[in-house]
Amino acid sequence: MSTGKPAHRRDSARSKERLLQAARELLAERGFERTTVRDIGERAGVDQALIARYFGSKARLFIAVLRAEEGDGTLPSLADPERVLDLFERVGRLGPGPVFQVAVQPTRDPAVQKAAHEALEARMIAPLQEHFTARGLDRPRLRAEVATAAFIGVIMGRGAGAFEELAAADPTELLPLVRGLLSL
Amino acid sequence: MSTGKPAHRRDSARSKERLLQAARELLAERGFERTTVRDIGERAGVDQALIARYFGSKARLFIAVLRAEEGDGTLPSLADPERVLDLFERVGRLGPGPVFQVAVQPTRDPAVQKAAHEALEARMIAPLQEHFTARGLDRPRLRAEVATAAFIGVIMGRGAGAFEELAAADPTELLPLVRGLLSL
DNA sequence: TCGCCAAGTCAGCACTTGCTGACATAGCAA
DNA sequence: TTGCTATGTCAGCAAGTGCTGACTTGGCGA
Numbered sequence A, B: 001m002s003t004g005k006p007a008h009r010r011d012s013a014r015s016k017e018r019l020l021q022a023a024r025e026l027l028a029e030r031g032f033e034r035t036t037v038r039d040i041g042e043r044a045g046v047d048q049a050l051i052a053r054y055f056g057s058k059a060r061l062f063i064a065v066l067r068a069e070e071g072d073g074t075l076p077s078l079a080d081p082e083r084v085l086d087l088f089e090r091v092g093r094l095g096p097g098p099v100f101q102v103a104v105q106p107t108r109d110p111a112v113q114k115a116a117h118e119a120l121e122a123r124m125i126a127p128l129q130e131h132f133t134a135r136g137l138d139r140p141r142l143r144a145e146v147a148t149a150a151f152i153g154v155i156m157g158r159g160a161g162a163f164e165e166l167a168a169a170d171p172t173e174l175l176p177l178v179r180g181l182l183s184l
Numbered sequence C: 001t002c003g004c005c006a007a008g009t010c011a012g013c014a015c016t017t018g019c020t021g022a023c024a025t026a027g028c029a030a
Numbered sequence D: 001t002t003g004c005t006a007t008g009t010c011a012g013c014a015a016g017t018g019c020t021g022a023c024t025t026g027g028c029g030a
Helices: A012-030 A037-044 A049-055 A058-072 A081-094 A098-104 A110-134 A140-160 A164-168 A171-182 B012-030 B037-044 B049-055 B058-072 B081-094 B098-104 B110-134 B140-160 B164-168 B171-182
Strands: none
Touching: A012 A037, A012 A049, A012 A058, A012 A098, A037 A049, A037 A058, A049 A058, A058 A098, A058 A110, A081 A140, A081 A171, A098 A110, A098 A140, A098 B140, A110 A140, A140 A164, A140 A171, A140 B098, A140 B140, A140 B164, A140 B171, A164 B140, A171 B140, A171 B171, B012 B037, B012 B049, B012 B058, B012 B098, B037 B049, B037 B058, B049 B058, B058 B098, B058 B110, B081 B140, B081 B171, B098 B110, B098 B140, B110 B140, B140 B164, B140 B171
């Protein structure tokens, strides 16, 4: 940014960035195994061989995506009802993140699996657990896990094409129903 | 059954049955795309070429699985709290069925996709919708879809390895929390 | 016994996957 | 200008995919 490199024809930083972005989108849309390196390269407008060069492997590219997302720290907690709307909006705009994918279907690659689980823990389960603990509810950990899993079911369901009204519904309509799920 | 064929060494009916069963299990464990015809054949103890012979293709084998499951009619409705326990038990024993998979992640093959959606509709969403309608709640369809999606999130989460306590929890512990999700 | 056909086996085709290595070239330093 | 290196391109390998077709073999009726 501050360096203001104007995207030379040869610019490895720019290529890396585009690969990350394309991988981010495709991971959200299709998950890890169903995304090919050729897909990523095509969407990024970058030769697929550069994935291996810059990131080492497809798996490490996706792990880099997770780490990059972790950095932005903008993911709202489910504990705050107001911010659940933000979450819906964000998901509507960017698709369900890779973190959601892994909550619902395990990935073959152990390293990818581990990184995604850590992200899920830090960004969704742990904050909710604290919320329930603060409220003095019993089994706060189990409650947090159930609530997270249920919420992710709704999020993923919106994109799976299996739920007509759910997919079409406006987040504000969903909010009261989803708050029911979360205040376990 | 009534014919009582004692499983000759050559028995196409038996082979078909074993292929169906193996496909059923693997679809539940790994989903459609991540299951190979060789996997199915190996688990069934039947040559994989017979899948093409008897069912036409891998996709049609899985559709046959869906149809067969539909027939048994034993799937409990979520509307009946008592039977939610049965559902957990059944899923614990057999794994999450193919119907659950597709609710959360779309499949590439359109025919498989369509068959799974129909099964989801008939066996989960519609009964719940009726339940909500009978109770006079507004937006029964949307409620049914949200509840189904949330429930499936919990079911899938139990198997995804991302939720420690949820995976370890006994269904009877889960029941009160899940009933909260469902009585929207 | 013989011949036929359903049932089962096997090798391999055509394709896709992640990844690699040889090559080409832009841009900069000397 | 002349090299040198970071950057990008390309073809292709090895493994794995669904599916096919030629082949063998078991079991039964004639």
